[in-house]
Amino acid sequence: MAYFTSNRSAGRHFLQIPGPTNVPDRVLRAMDNPTMDHRGPDFGILGKRVLEKLRPVFATSGPVIIYPASGTGAWEAALVNTLSPGDTVLMCETGWFAHLWQEMAGRLGLKARLLETDWRRGADVAAIAEALRGDRGHEIKAVCVVHNETSTGCTSRIEEVRAALDAAAHPALLLVDTISSLGSIRYEHEAWGVDVTVAGSQKGLMLPPGLSFNAVSAKALKASETARLPRSFWDWKPMLAANATGYFPYTPATNLLYALDTALDMLLEEGLGDVFSRHDRHAEATRRAVRRWGLEIQCEEPRHYSSALTAVRVPEGHSANALRAAILERFDMSLGNGLGRLNDRVFRIGHLGAFNDLSLLGTLGGVEMGLRVAGVPHEGGGVQAAMDYLSGNA
Incomplete structure (x- = not known):
C-alpha cells in the first residue's frame, strides 16, 4: 500500500x-504487540501502570484521565466537566490554538471573554490580572491559557497566571493546554495550582496522534459535581471509577497504551x-x-x-x-x-x-x-x- x-x-x-x-523505533515496536483483551486481567495491570507513570510527567499526585481522542477532545473534556451553560471563561488569544479553544467554548454555550495579543508573546499576565481584579462578582468561572502556543512558538508563564489569580483572591478555575509542551518544557500541574491540564500524545510524548489527557485537581473534581454542560463520552466520573482498577468504561486505544507505556519509560529513564x-x-x-x-x-x-x-x-x-x-x-x-x-x-x-x-x-x-x-x-x-x-x- x-x-x-x-x-x-x-x-x-x-x-x-x-x-x-x-515516533521512536522502540515505541513503534511496542505498538506492534498483539492487541490485548481490554477486559482481561493483563489489561488491568497495564492500565494501572500507565496511569501511575503519567503522574510525574504532569508533576501531579492527582488523577490523570486518558481519552482515545486528539487534544481537541481533551479541550472539550476540560470545559464540559467543570462549567455550566452561560458561564464566563477568560481566555488569552496567544495564537491560533488559543483562538480555536475560544471558538469551542462559544459553541458549547459558554461566554468566552477574549484578551487579544499580537501573537508575538505569551499570555498577557497583566491583562489577566486586571480582568480578575475587576471581576468583583466572580462572574469569571475559569481562566484558560495555552502553555505553549504551537502556531507562534511562544510559551506562557503559567506560574505567573496562578499568582495573578491568588493576588486577586479569585476563585476561578485555571485550565491549561499543554498539548505541545508536555514532555518537552518544564511544567508543574500541582505546584502551579492548575485545575485541569490538557495534553495530547503526538508531540513531546513521542506517540502517534490518538490519545489525549486531563490531569485534574481536587477543586476541578468538586466543580464537576455541579457542572451542567452536557457530557457523556467525556464524563470524568465513569472514567475515574473504572481507572481505579486499571480499566476504562469503554474500549480504550489498547496498542497506543502499549506505546505510551514505553514512551513514559523512555522519558523517565532519560x-x-x-x-x-x-x-x-x-x-x-x-x-x-x-x-x-x-x-x-x-x-x-x-x-x-x-x-x-x-x-x-x-x-x-x-x-x-x-x-x-x-x-x-x-x-x-x-x-x-x-x-x-x-x-x-x-x-x-x-x-x-x-x-x-x-x-x-x-x-x-x-x-x-x-x-x-x-x-x-x-x-x-x-x-x-x-x-x-x-x-x-x-
Missing part, C-alpha cells in the same frame, strides 16, 4: 513539523530534567541559526521563547509556503506552516520529542539550503552557528 503520492528520495523523510513528531534541558539546548541552537541567517523569530519576548519549536518570519514580499514547498521537494523535509493570520508569513521548525543534535543539524541544513533554493534573502552560516553552540554546550 502506497501512503505517499509524492516521489520519495533515498534516506528518511525529515518530519520537522511541531507535531505529530517522529530523566525529565535532562529532557527539558535537551529541548532548551536545541531551541537555543535553532534561534542562533535563525539570527545568523538574518531572519526574524516570531516570538519577540525572550522570556517567552518556546523550547518545542521556533516560528520564523520570512522577509516581506516572500512566501513561507513557497519556501516550505521547495524544501519538501528538494530535501524531503516537512516544516510547519503558518496558521491563521500567520499563513504564508512564517514557517515553523519543530525540535521536540525524539530529537538529538544530529537531527537538529540535518534540519537546519535543510532550511539553510532551502532558503538558497527558494531565493529568500539571508546570510549564510546559520548551521555553523548552531554547531558552535552545540559543540560548546554538551
Whole structure:
C-alpha cells in the first residue's frame, strides 16, 4: 500500500513539523504487540501502570484521565466537566490554538471573554490580572491559557497566571493546554495550582496522534459535581471509577497504551530534567541559526521563547509556503506552516520529542539550503552557528 503520492528520495523523510513528531523505533515496536483483551486481567495491570507513570510527567499526585481522542477532545473534556451553560471563561488569544479553544467554548454555550495579543508573546499576565481584579462578582468561572502556543512558538508563564489569580483572591478555575509542551518544557500541574491540564500524545510524548489527557485537581473534581454542560463520552466520573482498577468504561486505544507505556519509560529513564534541558539546548541552537541567517523569530519576548519549536518570519514580499514547498521537494523535509493570520508569513521548525543534535543539524541544513533554493534573502552560516553552540554546550 502506497501512503505517499509524492516521489520519495533515498534516506528518511525529515518530519520537522511541531507535531505529530517522529515516533521512536522502540515505541513503534511496542505498538506492534498483539492487541490485548481490554477486559482481561493483563489489561488491568497495564492500565494501572500507565496511569501511575503519567503522574510525574504532569508533576501531579492527582488523577490523570486518558481519552482515545486528539487534544481537541481533551479541550472539550476540560470545559464540559467543570462549567455550566452561560458561564464566563477568560481566555488569552496567544495564537491560533488559543483562538480555536475560544471558538469551542462559544459553541458549547459558554461566554468566552477574549484578551487579544499580537501573537508575538505569551499570555498577557497583566491583562489577566486586571480582568480578575475587576471581576468583583466572580462572574469569571475559569481562566484558560495555552502553555505553549504551537502556531507562534511562544510559551506562557503559567506560574505567573496562578499568582495573578491568588493576588486577586479569585476563585476561578485555571485550565491549561499543554498539548505541545508536555514532555518537552518544564511544567508543574500541582505546584502551579492548575485545575485541569490538557495534553495530547503526538508531540513531546513521542506517540502517534490518538490519545489525549486531563490531569485534574481536587477543586476541578468538586466543580464537576455541579457542572451542567452536557457530557457523556467525556464524563470524568465513569472514567475515574473504572481507572481505579486499571480499566476504562469503554474500549480504550489498547496498542497506543502499549506505546505510551514505553514512551513514559523512555522519558523517565532519560530523566525529565535532562529532557527539558535537551529541548532548551536545541531551541537555543535553532534561534542562533535563525539570527545568523538574518531572519526574524516570531516570538519577540525572550522570556517567552518556546523550547518545542521556533516560528520564523520570512522577509516581506516572500512566501513561507513557497519556501516550505521547495524544501519538501528538494530535501524531503516537512516544516510547519503558518496558521491563521500567520499563513504564508512564517514557517515553523519543530525540535521536540525524539530529537538529538544530529537531527537538529540535518534540519537546519535543510532550511539553510532551502532558503538558497527558494531565493529568500539571508546570510549564510546559520548551521555553523548552531554547531558552535552545540559543540560548546554538551
